[in-house]
Amino acid sequence: MTLKVFQCRQCGTTLFPARYFCPACGGGEWDERVVEHGTVAEATIVHHRVGVQEGSEVHLASVATDAGPIVIARLERATQAGDRVRLEIDEARRILAQRI
Template sequence: MTLKVFQCKECGSTVFPARYVCFGCGGAEWRERVAERGTIDELTTVRRRIGAQDGSDVLLASVTTDAGPIVIARLERAMRAGDAVRLAIDEQNRVLALPIA
């Protein structure tokens, strides 16, 4: 699945996740935009997750999408700040940041 962000029809501000009211102008009408790519800003590793079945580490990154909003995404492997990624949604509705080959 593709990641969708939301653009205010009145002022053009783009947000994720969806909101009832635009923080920029107070507008309440949105259009969906696809956010296919982004750039990694920061990374972190979540260790020893309580209740996790496999107990493995999870790599997370804050990613600035080409559409504008910043999202928190899972990584498949270690990457670096500044790396370009392709964004997707998995079957559990998690945002994924995938390396661009």
């Protein structure tokens, strides 16, 4: 599945996730835009999660999409700020990022 962001038809502001009204102009009509790539802004590793056994780290990153909005994505492995990634949605509807 592909990641989609939402662009206001009235003023062009691009957002994620979808909103009822545009915070910039108040418009309520949106066009979907497919986003396939972005750049890692920040990355972190979650080492401990409630209810999960030790050793199951989760790599997360704030990714500035090529369309503008920043999304939080799950990574297969550690990345650094500035790395380019490919974005997609998995069957659990999570945003995934793979380094290119």
